Each structure stands twice: as structure tokens, then as C-alpha cells.
């Protein structure tokens with residue numbers, strides 16, 4: 001049996017972490033949690049005990065088995081996944097999954113169960129604990145197994161495997177020796193199999209309604225630099241898509257192309273390499289997918305069929321799991337009814353499952369870098385037929401976090417050299433140093449497409465900056481959310497720990513909230529996103545892992561509870577609202593102590609998007625002017641193609657080399 005095959009089954013009886021697990025997580029103990037208070041539907045309305053504030057009996061699951069809190073859950077979902085509510089593990093004291101071994105320690109425990117959903121099936125009483133849930137420091141946490149009254153296996157899944165080492169080594173070249181080679185770092189195999197994508201036509205083509213400002217896209221200045229650019233198209237008919245693609249475009253509700261599509265589609269169709277920059281939410285995904293799919297149709301791409309080695313024509317990479325999944329769903333939508341088969345692979349899911357999906361047939365392989373390299377490294381994907389390499393969020397893909405992976409990818413055996421493939425890069429931001437790096441992967445005559453100001457914020461987002469002190473933030477957030485009511489709001493914070501903390505706080509204040517960050521299991525991340533999408537939890541507290549690309553309808557508000565370190569990150573974050581011609585609102589808490597270095601860039605972004613600039617912010621920006629190091633990475637936004645030689649921030653102190661813009665050095669992006 002090949003290495004990747006041994007995680008085909010969700011049964012994990014051979015996986016053990018921490019010794020203490022079984023001792024407290026027997027089936028019967030499982031039942032004992034039934035008595036705990038948890039009103040599943042109205043969990044966020046429950047009293048504070050429901051949030052586990054009483055939880056965390058000290059030291060249970062100790063002696064190296066601290067991760068034991070994860071055993072609250074049981075059974076499997078419809079996809080054969082272990083039904084694990086790791087809620088408690090992430091909210092109830094992160095220590096529990098840091099997996100250091102040693103004694104258990106009291107955690108806050110449990111509150112997550114009471115606000116963050118429980119499980120899809122929700123029939124497992126084990127979820128319904130409103131208390132308890134303790135993060136033990138012990139062990140690599142508490143994989144549990146047993147059976148409940150119905151004979152199902154249950155496992156307290158995964159506790160602890162995302163240990164501290166993994167966080168550190170989970171990104172890019174930093175994976176180092178810890179990399180196990182399965183797209184995950186050292187630790188147990190990940191058994192999570194994501195739910196299958198929708199099959200119903202209505203769901204596949206569910207649309208994001210365009211907003212009142214959609215037609216204003218036409219007024220944005222567009223600049224194409226490089227030699228001999230092809231003429232822009234004005235309509236989708238001019239794109240000369242085949243009948244099926246045209247039908248899919250129409251079914252998606254697209255009537256007229258956005259500027260990045262008007263210019264990008266003919267550039268790609270003409271076979272040119274492209275670095276494209278257009279504001280958030282303005283349709284970059286379709287700008288690359290449609291011409292690529294058309295080429296595959298023209299070439300008569302081989303219908304996908306099973307083979308031990310797949311040779312896709314297209315590779316698309318993006319920095320986060322949720323984003324690459326979204327791109328995959330878009331590809332699947334536009335390819336509907338054709339023989340082109342897109343497949344997605346990303347971390348946090350079963351490698352065996354991913355490989356089996358690839359082997360069924362794969363024309364368009366979408367992936368996060370680590371998992372992609374893993375699948376390629378296992379010899380399951382040959383690269384010699386690659387026609388297109390697409391980097392979405394290209395500036396992120398080429399910063400210090402991912403650049404080594406990108407280099408590995410382009411230097412992988414069989415990958416056609418840049419002269420023989422088409423390389424396409426898309427983002428809303430392109431720091432100049434990254435542009436120069438990016439040029440390395442592109443043909444010399446690549447075109448640079450700028451829709452509006454490179455790195456500029458979407459002008460459909462009303463931006464407000466409020467001066468605060470660190471200790472007033474929580475109350476201000478609460479006031480804000482009370483005013484917005486049930487409107488969908490993303491609240492960005494800087495660290496995973498604060499994401500947990502703020503989510504807990506909001507739940508205690510009876511605001512239905514969920515959260516997404518790199519310490520959460522993939523199943524939890526997807527559940528959180530789905531709860532947010534459906535409105536079950538209209539507030540999503542997120543780290544920067546959710547800053548880029550996510551296209552969630554009805555997000556009316558973005559709150560920067562903590563401002564990011566980089567202005568580019570700010571632009572992406574606030575771009576989760578005001579998409580596709582809709583309007584949105586972003587409120588940012590500015591605490592002068594940590595945020596002063598961002599002041600000047602903020603002023604520029606605000607004024608560039610015709611927003612009111614508070615006079616106090618101008619003053620701070622002015623007094624910060626000239627200080628060295630005020631402008632950390634990301635604050636350079638070029639007004640144009642770097643080949644023309646310049647950003648409009650030329651007077652800045654020299655910039656540090658491109659580096660990861662992640663909120664936390666250890667954020668798990670992929």
C-alpha cells in the first residue's frame with residue numbers, strides 16, 4: 001500500500017496521542033456530557049456558564065493527555081469524517097493543542113461549543129457541553145476512540161497535532177525537516193474529507209448580485225503597459241467563448257465584463273503573460289478562468305479519466321485553503337457541462353482523498369502551495385503538459401512566506417520553462433519589490449495591467465478610522481455590533497489568541513459569533529465560514545487568514561479591531577465588503593501606540609479612495625513622516641508597472657526585503 005493510501009479510512013484506531021486519552025473519553029463518559037447545559041439553537045443567548053467560563057476543571061486529562069478535551073465529540077459525518085467538535089480545543093485554552101507533554105492545566109474551556117455551532121448533525125450530545133473542555137498542556141492531544149451507545153466510533157480527533165512546531169514550520173520554506181511530506185507537518189494523518197461540492201445547478205451557479213455601483217467600474221482608469229497589448233473587449237460576446245462557456249457565464253449572472261475582464265481576457269487569449277492588478281471584488285477570478293477554459297476547449301483538452309499519473313494543463317495556486325476552494329468552485333462552475341475537470345488540493349484535509357480526486361482526472365489543478373508540491377512530489381501529477389500557471393494573490397504568493405514554494409514549483413521536474421508556459425498573476429496589491437521578484441517568473445514581454453491605482457482600496461467601501469485606546473476597543477466593538485444588528489460583519493484581529501478571545505467575549509455578550517484562524521482544524525474553519533455565509537453566525541472574527549480573496553455575499557461591514565501591520569493587508573481586509581459594485585463599510589480602530597507606523601499609508605489609501613481623512617490622523621501621519629522604519633513592508637504601493645521605474649512613495653526610507661505579511665509569524669495559511 002502506498003503511503004498516501006493509509007489514510008483513506010477515517011478510522012484512526014492506530015493513532016494515539018497522549019496516554020491519558022482513553023481514560024476519560026470512553027463512550028460512557030461521552031454520555032456523561034449530555035447533562036451539560038447547551039442550548040444548541042440559541043447557544044449564544046445562554047448565560048455565561050454556557051460559554052464555559054466555569055469550564056476547565058483543572059488538570060483533567062493530565063499526564064500528557066491534556067488534549068483530552070477534544071473527545072467531547074463523536075461519530076462521523078456524512079463524508080466519513082470523524083465528527084469532532086474541536087471547539088473547546090481552540091477556544092478553551094490553546095495550550096491544549098500545543099502538545100508539549102506534561103501536566104494538564106486548567107483552561108477556559110468549553111465556550112466554543114456554546115456559540116460555534118456544534119456539528120452538522122448536531123445530534124451528538126457530546127457537543128452540547130456548555131462547560132468543561134479543558135486544554136491540557138499534555139501530550140499531542142487526545143485522539144480518542146471508543147464507541148457510543150449506537151456503536152459508532154468516536155474520536156476526539158486531532159487534538160494536539162497542530163503543535164507549536166507545526167505552526168512554525170507550516171509555511172513555505174520554513175517547513176524544514178518537520179515536513180512530513182504529506183502536505184501536513186509532523187503529526188497524525190489528517191482524515192478530514194471536505195464535503196462534496198454542490199451538484200444542483202442552482203447552487204453551482206448561485207450568484208453574487210451586482211450592486212448599484214457596478215457600472216461605475218467603467219469609469220476607472222486602466223493602464224496596460226508592455227509592448228503591443230491586444231485590444232480590450234467590451235462584451236462577453238467579443239471574448240469568443242464557446243457556447244457552453246457563454247451559457248455558464250450567463251447562468252452566473254454576468255452580463256457585462258468588468259474592466260479587469262475586458263482587458264485581461266484578450267491579453268490571456270493572445271498568449272501573453274500577465275501581471276494584473278485590480279481592486280478587490282472586481283472579478284479577477286473570471287478574468288483568468290474564462291480565457292484559460294476557452295483555450296482548453298479550443299485545444300480539445302482530453303476528457304478527464306482515471307490514470308495513476310495525471311497531467312493537468314493548468315495549475316492555480318492561492319495562499320489559503322478557503323480561497324483556493326473558492327477558486328476551484330468558480331472553475332467548476334465555468335467548466336460545467338464541458339469535459340474539463342478541475343480538482344482542488346489543500347492542507348488540513350486527507351491527502352489520500354486529495355490524491356484519489358486528482359487521479360480520477362484533472363485538467364485544472366487548484367492548490368495551496370504545500371499540498372500541491374506534495375502531490376507533485378509523490379509523482380501523482382506530471383507537469384509536462386502545463387500550459388498555464390496562475391498565481392492568485394500573487395504578491396502574497398511571492399513574499400517571503402511562499403516564495404520558496406513558488407520557486408520549487410516552477411523548478412519542479414517537468415514544469416515547462418517560463419518561455420513555454422503562460423504565467424498569470426493577479427492581485428489587488430503589488431508592492432514594487434514583489435513586482436520585481438514576480439518578473440522573474442514571467443516572460444520578458446509580459447503585460448502589466450493596472451485597473452485604478454495599484455494597491456488602492458475599493459472606493460465602494462466607506463472607510464472610517466476611529467481613534468481608540470487598547471482598553472476601549474472591546475466596548476467600542478460591542479457598540480458597533482449592536483448598531484449593525486444582524487448585518488454580516490467580519491472582525492479582523494491580529495492574533496489567533498485574540499480571535500478566540502474576542503469571539504468568546506462577543507458570545508458572552510450574546511452576539512452570535514464564529515471565528516476562523518490558523519489554529520482551527522480545517523473542518524472547523526469550513527464550518528465557521530459556512531455558518532457565516534448562511535448568516536447563522538453573522539459575525540466572523542478572523543485573523544488575516546481570511547483577509548484575501550474570500551467572496552462572501554452580504555458582508556456589509558468589516559471591522560479592523562486591530563489594524564494590520566501592512567497597508568496592503570488593510571486593503572485586502574476591507575475588500576471583503578463592497579464587492580462587485582455593492583457598497584460596504586469598514587471601521588478601523590486606530591490605537592496610536594501600535595498603529596502610528598501605518599498612519600501615512602492609511603491617509604494615502606483613504607484619500608486615494610475619496611474618503612474623509614480625520615484631521616487627527618493627518619497630524620499623526622505628518623509627525624510620523626520621516627521617521628525611519630515607519631513604512632514596513634507593504635507600504636510601498638506602486639502607481640504603475642515597476643518597469644516604468646517607480647512608486648509614488650519614492651521618498652521613503654529603503655524598504656526591507658519582501659516578507660510575509662501574516663499577522664502572526666506562525667499563522668497557518670495553507
Ligand SMILES: Nc1ncnc2c1ncn2[C@@H]1O[C@H](COP(=O)(O)OP(=O)(O)OP(=O)(O)O)[C@@H](O)[C@H]1O
Pocket residue numbers: 207208210253254255256257258261278279280281282283284285286427428548549550551575579580
Ligand atoms: N462580469 C461580472 N458580472 C457580474 N458579477 C461578476 C462579474 N465578474 C465577477 N463577478 C462576481 O463578482 C464577485 C467578485 O469577483 P472575484 O471574487 O473574482 O473578485 P476579485 O477581484 O478576485 O476579488 P479579490 O481581490 O478580493 O480576490 C464574485 O461573486 C463574482 O462572481
